[in-house]
Amino acid sequence: MEIIMIVLAAILFATGVYNILQKQLLRIVIGTVLISHGAHLFILTMGKLKRGAPPVEVYGVTEYADPLPQALILTSIVISFGVTSFLLVLAYRAYKLNQTDNMEKMRGSEHE
Template identity: 50%
Template sequence: METLITLLVGVLVSTATYLLLSKNLIRIVLGTAILSHAVHLLLMTMGGLKGGSVPILDDGTETYTDALPQALILTAIVIGFAVTAFFLVLVYRTYQSVGTDNLNEMRGSKDE
């Protein structure tokens, strides 16, 4: 299972890299969002996908699941959502004031 998720992370990182290298601002924002989700999946995979019980000492089970990677990823998802929302508002405001979302046109070069 970890191999499959690692391959999925590789596909997400390559897709995010492709989007980050484009000239469109919306694609760049989507690329950063996809890259952050790829990192979340990678951290979850590195934390281990093993099953176990909740870490309560009164129970008779011997295998426990570590809740720290899940808590860290949940925090990172919330922060990533806020940053993506901020980027989208920033891109919208830039589009309103400049009139384009193409980086070459914003820079002033006429090359396509």
């Protein structure tokens, strides 16, 4: 199961990097979202996908799930949501000011 998760995380990283290298601003934002989702899967996979009881130690239970990767992913989801919201607002504002979402046209000319 870990191999499938690692391959899926690698695909998300690859498509995210591809989208970040595009010229449209919205594709760049989508690329950052894909990379953050890939990071979530990677953190989950590094914490070992164990099946067991809930992450509460009870007398007699020998196997339980590790709560640390779950806590890290929850924190990462909140941070990536904030960054995505900020990037979407920034992209909207840049589009309203420049009337384009093309990064080459936003750069401007050398004579200005």
